[in-house]
Amino acid sequence: MTDLCIRGHYELAPAEDDEGNPVTVRHDVDGVEWWDVRPAEATYGNLCGRCFARIRYYVGQTPQLLSHIRSHVKPAMQAARAERVAGTRDLVIPINPTASDDSHDLYAMLANWMTSFARSLNCDPPVTLWESFQKDIDVRYMPVWAEQRAAFGLTRALANWYMYREAQISYLMATAAFHDELVEMVGPLMARYPQAPRKQAHTRAxxxxxxxxxxxxxxxxxxxxxxxxxxxxxxxxxxxxxxxxxxxxxxxxxxxxxxxxx
Known part of the structure; x- marks a missing residue:
């Protein structure tokens, strides 16, 4: 029996015509068109091809996205006219708290998943997470010194660690939860912090x-x-x-x- 994608979704079920060409079986029921579906097959560990590729895509987006979010943490130029602390030149709110929280949440989510995967695979975690790995504690925020460029480097280290082990990770039962949490967090953040259009990552033509x-x-x-x-x-x-x-x-x-x- 063929293993099914751990996320339990369905895909269109192709059939073949008399000449061996793929076709989709459609039905007309009371004037409504339906087509045959089947459970998606697992082709990469416990994941189907689409789920496997989607994780890779979103993980690959995180370094640039997190760096971009960190660029919103500092106040914009118009903040020079904002309210000051009495008797000082300090801004009442010197940073953008929403961008700061979003950057910490994204980094912590990715870091804690990489640590969890490292334990499941019995291998070393990304070197930037070694301390939390040894102490068995959750990462709650980025290092306080991590500005825009440092945020990119820290997150790229996590993304590269995942890419190197993605085939092994795809066999873990936790990949379904990782997929869902990753997409639910990264997707809205990409919409909230739009970036300049970049060339889409494509497969080989x-x-x-x-x-x-x-x-x-x-x-x-x-x-x-x-x-x-x-x-x-x-x-x-x-x-x-x-x-x-x-x-x-x-x-x-x-x-x-x-x-x-x-």
Whole structure:
């Protein structure tokens, strides 16, 4: 029996026509269109390809995101006209408390999960977490000295540690909880602290069956199990949809994408 994704979601169930081409079985019930689904299969440890790739994507976003959040901690230039402590030039609130709390919460979440994974795998944690690992205590905030650049370096160390061990971690039962907490925290923070547009991380291009150009790529459009679009476009141009525009049907996505590349 094939193992199923530990998160327990479903995917479209493809079938084949008489010529062996993949098709999706749809039904019309009282005028409403339905299609066959099946439990998602685990292809990377206890995770399906989409869940495995989504964790990698969000973990990879955390260094730049946390650095960006830390840049909001200090008051903006207009704070020079803000209220002062009586008899001094000090600001009443010298920092942005929301950005400060968000940065500490994100770092603590990621750090505590990496420590937990290190214990489960019986290996050393990221070197920046060695003290809390030895004392068996939870990380509650970033080091007080960590400004924008230091925050990037500290978080990148955690992200790199995860990427190096992601295949082993995917077999742990806790990966489902990690996936959900990561997406629930990082997604809203990315919306709350928008950054300048950056080139999306793409998989290696595959040949498009319609125009024979190597432009079939995938990119996320949301956090849902099926919120990934696989289509023919050229990410190297200013027009992200330059290409023939062919979009791979959702039931055929796994034929074009190796989720381990993300």
């Amino acid at each position: 595959r040949v498009c069956p319609q125009c024979d150009e190597a432009r079939i790529q995938a990119h996320w459009v949301g956090a849902g199990a099926h919120d990934v679009v696989v289509e023919c476009f050229d990410p190297e141009t200013t027009d992200p949809y330059k290409g023939c525009g062919y979009q791979v049907p959702r039931e055929q996505v796994d034929r074009y994408i190796d989720w381990g590349e993300w």
